[in-house]
Amino acid sequence: MKLTILGAGFSGQAIAEAFRTVTGDIVGTTRSAEKAEQLRQQGIRPLIFDGQAIDAALSARLAETTHLVQSIAPGQAGDPLLRAGVPPLATLCPRLAWAGYLSTVGVYGDHGGAWVDEDTVLNPVSVRSRERVEAEDGWLTAGDVAGVPVAVLRLAGIYGPGRNTFWNFEEGTARRLIKPGQVFNRIRVEDIGASALFLAERKMGGIFNITDDEPAPPQDVVTEAARLMGVAPPPEIPFETAQLSPMARSFYGENKRVSNAKLKALGFSFAYPNYRVSLADLWRDGRWRGRRSGE
Structure with missing residues (x-):
């Protein structure tokens, strides 16, 4: 190959x-x-x-x-x-x-x-x-x-070692934006x-x-990361008043729950089926730091 x-x-x-x-x-x-x-x-x-x-x-x-x-x-x-x-x-x-x-x-x-x-x-x-x-x-x-x-x-x-919510806390950019009903897959x-x-x-x-099994509100991921780190989550910010780049705001204009059933039916098993399992894994051994590589 x-x-x-x-x-x-x-x-x-x-x-x-x-x-x-x-x-x-x-x-x-x-x-x-x-x-x-x-x-x-x-x-x-x-x-x-x-x-x-x-x-x-x-x-x-x-x-x-x-x-x-x-x-x-x-x-x-x-x-x-x-x-x-x-x-x-x-x-x-x-x-x-x-x-x-x-x-x-x-x-x-x-x-x-x-x-x-x-x-x-x-x-x-x-x-x-x-x-x-x-x-x-x-x-x-x-x-x-x-x-x-x-x-x-x-x-x-996409997230993983070197690109995740823990880095957002490390760099002081973690935010809990609240838009009722909004979910994302990861x-x-x-x-x-x-x-x-x-x-x-x-x-x-x-x-x-x-994609993972569990589309979830973005603020829930931030809250879970804060819990694992033993720090207070950042304050909630209403989406309407949040300062966002046009590209970031455009992501919130799309709301859907994406199914991975087709791939799983073929026999594939996701190692990290939801954000809780994945964040716990990243935090447990410090691999969240990873390499700060770009796409």
């Missing part, structure tokens, strides 16, 4: 860690030499890729890749492997046996707190979510044309890696929600 990860950030590195149990041939792309060295220290062979032109080194690697994970957001220009002028997937990756595309549960849009699953009609609100829908469709179509199973992994809010980053490996080993394609 030769795994290539386009965009080896927070999620991509967790996927590499999971795949390391079955292969030592892992390449990950990044945009900077500094981050390339960080990948090298983690046993990931780095290639510099800015998400634009595919150079000779990356082209050569793609030609021998058997398993591919695409984690780079499309942006206005579209997906870097599906843009005009880029060879078809079968030409670019002639040995490809499976591909995974990392998307977001944001493609569902707002459903007023109702449950959604992979068959729910999409209602993307933000521009970035609409771009993700286009990229999802492009990858599924490219897989069909190439005869390669493509799994679209729709990820909930996903521990290690479960992203494990689910990608699960699907890859079975050569499964299609759309899969990668």
